[in-house]
Structures are given as C-alpha cells and as structure tokens.
Amino acid sequence: MNLHQLRFVREAVRQGFNLTEAAKALFTSQPGVSKAIIELEEELGVDIFARHGKRIRGLTEPGRAVLQSAELILKEIDSLKRIGNEFAAQDTGSFTIATTHTQARYALPKVVQAFAQRYPKVRLSLLQGNPRQVADMVLRDQADIAIATESIAEVAGLVSLPCYQWEHMVVVPPDHALLKSRSLTLEEIAAWPLITYDAAFAGRNKIDKAFSMRGLKPDVLLEAIDADVIKTYVELGMGVGIIAGMAYDAERDVNLRAIPAGHLFGTNVSRVALKQGAYMRGYVYTFIELMTPTVNRKLIDQVMSGTNEMYEL
Structure with missing residues (x-):
C-alpha cells in the first residue's frame, strides 16, 4: 500500500468515477491509475469500486470506509507538509x-x-x-x-x-476616604464593598487568603475577569476596587486614584x-x-x- 494508491482512489471519486479524468488531474496515465487501484483492492481483500464491465459505477460499502480512511490519511500528510514548510522558515x-x-x-x-x-x-x-x-x-x-x-x-x-513581578493596587474615586489612610490596612479595605477579579484570575487567591488570615470576610459586591470592568464600577462609586498594578495608568484613569497594596496581598509573578x-x-x-x-x-x-x-x- 502506498500514498499514490490512496490519492488515485480519492481522485477517482472526485472525478465522478472517471479514471481518465482522474489520471489527467494527477498528471499520470489511466492504465496506471486502474492498475494501482486494482492492486490496492487485492491487498485489502475487498472491492473498493462497484464495476459494470470495465467501467466504475460507484463505491462499494467497504469502499466508502476505505475512502474515509484515505481522506484522513491524506489530510494528515498535507498537514505534515505544511508543518515542515512552516518550521523550515524561521522568520515566517x-x-x-x-x-x-x-x-x-x-x-x-x-x-x-x-x-x-x-x-x-x-x-x-x-x-x-x-x-x-x-x-x-x-x-x-x-x-x-x-x-x-x-x-x-x-x-x-x-x-x-x-516573566515579571507585580503587586495589586486598591483603586478608588479621587475623593475617597481611604486616600487619607497613612498605611492602608485590610480592616480599612474590608469596611467597604469590594469589586475585584473572579476567583480564577490575577492573584485573587492571595487576596482571599490575606483577608481570611486576619479573620475578615469582606463584602465582595462584584467579580469580573476584566480590570476595565472593575474600574468602571469603582468610578460609579459602587465600591473599592482591587486590580493588578499593571492595569492602572494615572494618565488614562483620570477618575481614579491608586493605592499600592503589595504589603497586604504580597507579590505575584x-x-x-x-x-x-x-x-x-x-x-x-x-x-x-x-x-x-x-x-x-x-x-x-x-x-x-x-x-x-x-x-x-
């Protein structure tokens, strides 16, 4: 069995069971295609095509299964070629x-x-x-x-x-009472409704652990996967936000102020x-x-x- 035989079977079906057209499409001879298909049938022990005299009329039941497998094999071969071409060119x-x-x-x-x-x-x-x-x-x-x-x-x-280390920041509106704190504490934060990340994101486990170790149960008003969403609701005055430090930009976030909180929640990597x-x-x-x-x-x-x-x- 070889790949040429599988290609001949596939092309014969694509060309409406016309072996002459299949041979033209594959740039080979019709007798060569016919011989290769017969040899494959003999090797497999089944008829792939139903015939009337010398003419192919369609696929047999086992032939449909053979075609399905041939399609999968040839598809994987094409994928391997694409992988080879892609990996050979290191700048593309x-x-x-x-x-x-x-x-x-x-x-x-x-x-x-x-x-x-x-x-x-x-x-x-x-x-x-x-x-x-x-x-x-x-x-x-x-x-x-x-x-x-x-x-x-x-x-x-x-x-x-x-890659790099980062710390959480507490974000609040410009006139928020927490901005008057000389050294922000977990107790001060827990006194306000919190808006922060979903449990699966951005070091949320460290936030929860820090409060738990102090015996605090903050009121988490809203969880989100997106720091922009958190900041939006903080701007509306709905609560205090806790976000990744990289997500705050003083020039862009003009309606917010940020308080570093690495001393409370630790460093993330x-x-x-x-x-x-x-x-x-x-x-x-x-x-x-x-x-x-x-x-x-x-x-x-x-x-x-x-x-x-x-x-x-």
Missing part, C-alpha cells in the same frame, strides 16, 4: 499566544509591537481565557505558549519561566508556559526574551529539557 509562520485579558490588555502590547517589527511575516494570534483554560490550549496544541499568573506553573505537561518537549521555532525564543530580558535561549532550552527547573526572578 504562525504564532499563537494563549493568555488572560489582563496580560493581553496591559502587559503584552509593547512586546507584541516589538515582535511584529522584528518578524513582520509571522501571523500572530491572541487567544484569551482564564489561567486553566490557557494552559489547556497549549496542552492541546491550540497555542504555542501561555502567559498568566503563577497557577500555570502547577500544570502537568507544561514547563514555565517567570506572571509566567510564560510551554508544552514539555515541544519544538521551538526561533521567533518563539525571541518573544520570550522580549517578555523577560533576564532569560536567554540557553536557559529556555535548559528549562525545556528539565536540567534547570529552579529558575526564578
């Missing part, structure tokens, strides 16, 4: 990043811009989800890398590197994760180096091979 191809909204909106724009300038022929895609979802996208080969906060470091089948054992194109290394200048290709290879598992910022 596609690159898919799975990440959270906060990373995509606030951390990645400058990195993506610098990457696009360096690799203008690479097609870049951003997929968004929560940390578990973006990790699964990499595991299922829907994305090349995942970028999220610490939890992706715990996902089996992925290896990860730290955003990480980039890759599928263990995956082939890395050159421009993927470059993107990671742009994300975190403290790493280089050698270090990335060490982490991917498992010879350097303890690298941290």
Whole structure:
C-alpha cells in the first residue's frame, strides 16, 4: 500500500468515477491509475469500486470506509507538509499566544509591537481565557505558549519561566476616604464593598487568603475577569476596587486614584508556559526574551529539557 494508491482512489471519486479524468488531474496515465487501484483492492481483500464491465459505477460499502480512511490519511500528510514548510522558515509562520485579558490588555502590547517589527511575516494570534483554560490550549496544541499568573506553573505537561513581578493596587474615586489612610490596612479595605477579579484570575487567591488570615470576610459586591470592568464600577462609586498594578495608568484613569497594596496581598509573578518537549521555532525564543530580558535561549532550552527547573526572578 502506498500514498499514490490512496490519492488515485480519492481522485477517482472526485472525478465522478472517471479514471481518465482522474489520471489527467494527477498528471499520470489511466492504465496506471486502474492498475494501482486494482492492486490496492487485492491487498485489502475487498472491492473498493462497484464495476459494470470495465467501467466504475460507484463505491462499494467497504469502499466508502476505505475512502474515509484515505481522506484522513491524506489530510494528515498535507498537514505534515505544511508543518515542515512552516518550521523550515524561521522568520515566517504562525504564532499563537494563549493568555488572560489582563496580560493581553496591559502587559503584552509593547512586546507584541516589538515582535511584529522584528518578524513582520509571522501571523500572530491572541487567544484569551482564564489561567486553566490557557494552559489547556497549549496542552492541546491550540497555542504555542501561555502567559498568566503563577497557577500555570502547577500544570502537568507544561514547563514555565517567570516573566515579571507585580503587586495589586486598591483603586478608588479621587475623593475617597481611604486616600487619607497613612498605611492602608485590610480592616480599612474590608469596611467597604469590594469589586475585584473572579476567583480564577490575577492573584485573587492571595487576596482571599490575606483577608481570611486576619479573620475578615469582606463584602465582595462584584467579580469580573476584566480590570476595565472593575474600574468602571469603582468610578460609579459602587465600591473599592482591587486590580493588578499593571492595569492602572494615572494618565488614562483620570477618575481614579491608586493605592499600592503589595504589603497586604504580597507579590505575584506572571509566567510564560510551554508544552514539555515541544519544538521551538526561533521567533518563539525571541518573544520570550522580549517578555523577560533576564532569560536567554540557553536557559529556555535548559528549562525545556528539565536540567534547570529552579529558575526564578
């Protein structure tokens, strides 16, 4: 059995069971196509085509199953060729990043811009989800890398590197009473309705843990996956917001004021994760180096091979 035989079967069906037209489409001879199909039928022990004399009239029942398998095999062969072509050209191809909204909106724009300038022929895609979802996208080969906060470091089948550290900030309207506090406390924050991230996002577990360790049960009025949504409702005066520090910009967020809260909720680390054992194109290394200048290709290879598992910022 060979790929030519499978192609002949597929093309014969596409050409309405006309072997002469199938041969023309494949730039070969009609007798050669006919012989190859007969040899395949003899090898499989079934008739693929129903015949009337020397003319093919249609597919037999086993022939339909053979065609279905041939279509799948040839589709995979075509995919392999595309992969080979793409990976052979290190400055062209596609690159898919799975990440959270906060990373995509606030951390990645400058990195993506610098990457696009360096690799203008690479097609870049951003997929968004929560940390578990973006990790699964990499595991299922829907994305090349995942970028999220610490939890992706715990996902089996992925290896990860730290990108940068960040702290939470408390955001309030310009005339809010919390701005008068000399050293913000959890008790002061808990006295107000809170607007913050959904439990799966942006270090929310550290926020909950900090309050719990002090025996506090804040009134979480609203949860969201998007810092812009949180800020919108804070601007309306509905409560005190807790967001990732990168999501606050004094020039842009003119209707808000921010109070650093790292002393209350600790430091968070955003990480980039890759599928263990995956082939890395050159421009993927470059993107990671742009994300975190403290790493280089050698270090990335060490982490991917498992010879350097303890690298941290």
